[in-house]
Amino acid sequence: xxxxxxxENLKKYFPIYGGVLKRKVAEVKAVDDVHLNIMRGxxxxxxxxxxxxxxxxxxxxxxxxxxxxxxxxxxxxxxxxEAIKYLERNDPKSKALKYLLKExxxxxxxxRRLKKFRRYMQIVFxxxxxxxxxxxxxxxxVAEPLVSQGLAKGAxxxxxxxxxxxxxxLSRSHLYRYPHEFSGGQRQRIAVARxxxxxxEFIVLDxxxxxxxxxxxxxxxxxxxxxxxxxxxTYMFISHDLSVVExxxxxxxxxxxxxxxxxxxxxxxxxxxLHPYAKALFASIPVPDPTRRREKAPLxxxxxxxxxxxxxxxxxxxxxxxxxICKRDEPPLVDVGGGHLVACYAVTEKE
Numbered sequence: 001x002x003x004x005x006x007x008e009n010l011k012k013y014f015p016i017y018g019g020v021l022k023r024k025v026a027e028v029k030a031v032d033d034v035h036l037n038i039m040r041g042x043x044x045x046x047x048x049x050x051x052x053x054x055x056x057x058x059x060x061x062x063x064x065x066x067x068x069x070x071x072x073x074x075x076x077x078x079x080x081x082e083a084i085k086y087l088e089r090n091d092p093k094s095k096a097l098k099y100l101l102k103e104x105x106x107x108x109x110x111x112r113r114l115k116k117f118r119r120y121m122q123i124v125f126x127x128x129x130x131x132x133x134x135x136x137x138x139x140x141x142v143a144e145p146l147v148s149q150g151l152a153k154g155a156x157x158x159x160x161x162x163x164x165x166x167x168x169x170l171s172r173s174h175l176y177r178y179p180h181e182f183s184g185g186q187r188q189r190i191a192v193a194r195x196x197x198x199x200x201e202f203i204v205l206d207x208x209x210x211x212x213x214x215x216x217x218x219x220x221x222x223x224x225x226x227x228x229x230x231x232x233x234t235y236m237f238i239s240h241d242l243s244v245v246e247x248x249x250x251x252x253x254x255x256x257x258x259x260x261x262x263x264x265x266x267x268x269x270x271x272x273x274l275h276p277y278a279k280a281l282f283a284s285i286p287v288p289d290p291t292r293r294r295e296k297a298p299l300x301x302x303x304x305x306x307x308x309x310x311x312x313x314x315x316x317x318x319x320x321x322x323x324x325i326c327k328r329d330e331p332p333l334v335d336v337g338g339g340h341l342v343a344c345y346a347v348t349e350k351e
Contacts, residue, residue, distance in 0.1 A: 001039035004202060004234050005061065006081060010034045010070035010107075012053075012060045016307065026307050030056040032258035034070070035333065038202070043228065043235040045249030045266065047242055047281065049303065053258040054238045055126075058204040061236070062121040063106060063114060072106035074120070074202075080104055119149045122195040126207040128187035132179040138165075139175040142193045149198055164193045167230075168223060185216035192223065196231060205237045209244055221248055242285050246270055254278045257306055257314045260333065264340040274342045276319045313344070321346035 012031040015024045030053045038044045046054045059065045061072055073081055080100065087097040101108045109117055122145075125131035132141055142161045146152050152160055162172050168189040179187055188208060195203055205224065209217040225248065227233060239245050245252055246266055253263040254275065262275040273279045280299045301318045304310050310317055316326040325345050333341040334348045342348060 001041065003037050003078075004040040004075060005038040006071075006073040006076065007034055007036045007038075007061065008071040008073070008081075008085075010057070010060060010072065011068045012056050012065055013068045028306050029258050029309060030306060031060060031067075032309075034258075034260055036253060036260060036263065038234060038236065039250075040201075040234055041228075041232060042250040043224075043237050043248050045237045045239070045245040045252040046255060047239060047245050047252060048255035049281075050240060051303070051306070052255040053306075054240075054255055055206050057255070058123065058206055058236055058238050061106075062118075062123060062202075062204055063109065064123065067107050070107060071101075073104060074106055074117075076104045116149075119145070119151070119198040120200050121202045121204075122198065122200045123204040123206060124188070124191050124195050124208045127211050128184065128191045129179070129211075131191055132187060134179055136178070137175065138170075138177055138179070138190055141179070141190060142197055145194060145198050151198060160197065161193075164197045165190075167196070167227070168193045169219075183216075184212045185219065188212065188220060189223070192227070196227060196233075199231070200233070202234045202236070205235055207239050207241075210239070210241065217244065224248060242270075242282065254281060257304060257309050259314055259343065260341075261315065261343045262341065263333065265338075268338065268340055274336065274340070274347045275315075275344045276321055276346070277315050315344075319346075 010031055011033055013027040013029050016026040016028060017023060018025040034057060046057065048054055056065065060067050071084070084097065084100050087094055087100070091097065106117065139158065139161055142164060143157050146157055146160060161175070165171060165174060170186065170189055170193070179190065182190065209220050212220065221244065224235065228235065237245060237249055249266050251264065252266050252269050253260045254277065255261070256277050262269065262273065262278045269278070270282060273282050299318050300320070304314065304317060312328050313326040313331050316322040319326070323345060331343045331345050331348065333343045336342055336348060
C-alpha cells in the first residue's frame with residue numbers, strides 16, 4: 001500500500017502558567033515524539049486510556065493544533081523525506097532544508113497554503129451537538145467548507161449539498177432545519193456530510209460513535225465503511241471502545257501517556273498483544289458470555305502525570321515485567337516481525 005501520511009518525531013506540549021506574572025512553569029506532554037505511517041485507503045485505529053493523547057495526536061496531524069516539534073508529511077515522496085532527514089543531521093541551518101520544510105512539511109504551513117491544504121484533511125468530532133452551530137441551517141453548515149475553500153458558487157453549492165446529504169442517508173427535506181431538530185445519529189451524519197463535501201482524502205474520526213446508542217453506532221460504522229469504498233477515504237479512527245476499533249480498523253496503535261507503545265494489524269494485535277499495557281487494555285474488553293470469566297492482567301499504581309512523566313519507559317512504575325533498563329532508557333518501537341511494532345525491553349529482548 002502507498003504511504004499517505006508520515007509522522008516523524010511529532011510533539012505537542014501544552015504550557016502551564018503560574019505565579020503572579022503568569023509565567024510558564026511546566027508543560028503537559030500530550031504527544032511526545034510520535035512516529036507513524038498511515039497508508040492510503042486504510043482505517044488506522046488509535047486506542048488508549050482517556051488522557052493518553054489520542055485526540056491531540058489527530059488534531060495535530062491535521063493542524064488544528066500547532067506542533068511544538070516534528071514533521072507531518074502528506075503525499076511526500078520518500079526521497080524528499082530522506083533528503084530532509086539528511087540535511088537535519090548534517091546541515092540544519094541550510095537554505096535547502098528551510099525550502100524543503102516550507103514546501104513539503106505540513107507542520108510549517110501557514111496562511112493561504114494551510115487553508116488550501118485543509119480541504120484534503122477533515123475531522124468528525126465526538127459530539128455533534130457541540131460541533132454543529134445551533135444557529136445555522138443544515139444547508140449552511142454542510143456548505144460552509146465548500147464556500148470557504150472556493151470550490152463552488154451559486155446553484156452548484158446547493159446541488160452539491162443535496163448530493164452529499166443523500167450520500168450519508170439524509171435528504172433534501174432536511175436542508176432547512178436546525179441541528180436541535182435531529183436525533184444524535186442524524187446530527188452525526190450531518191457532521192460527516194460537512195467533512196466529506198470538499199472531497200478530502202484523509203479524515204480523523206474522533207470517537208464519532210461514543211455519543212449514540214448501540215443500534216445507531218452500527219449504522220454509523222456501516223456508513224463509514226461505505227463512504228471509504230465509494231470515495232477512497234483514509235481514516236484515523238480514535239476511540240476508547242476497543243470492540244468498535246476492532247470492527248473497523250486495519251491497523252491499530254496503542255497509546256500511553258503521549259507515546260505509541262504498540263502498533264500492529266488489528267487481528268494480530270487483538271489476538272496476541274505483546275506490550276504489558278496493551279495486554280491489560282485488551283483484557284478489559286467485556287466477554288459477552290455470563291458463564292465465562294476473563295482473567296484480567298494486573299495494573300499496579302496510578303497513571304503518572306503527563307506534566308512530569310517517569311524517566312525511561314513511561315509504563316515501568318505500573319509494569320510487573322519492569323527491569324533496571326526500563327527505569328533508565330526509553331524503549332524504541334521495534335519491529336518484532338510482520339510490521340508488529342512494540343516499545344518494551346521485556347518483549348524485544350526475548351525476540
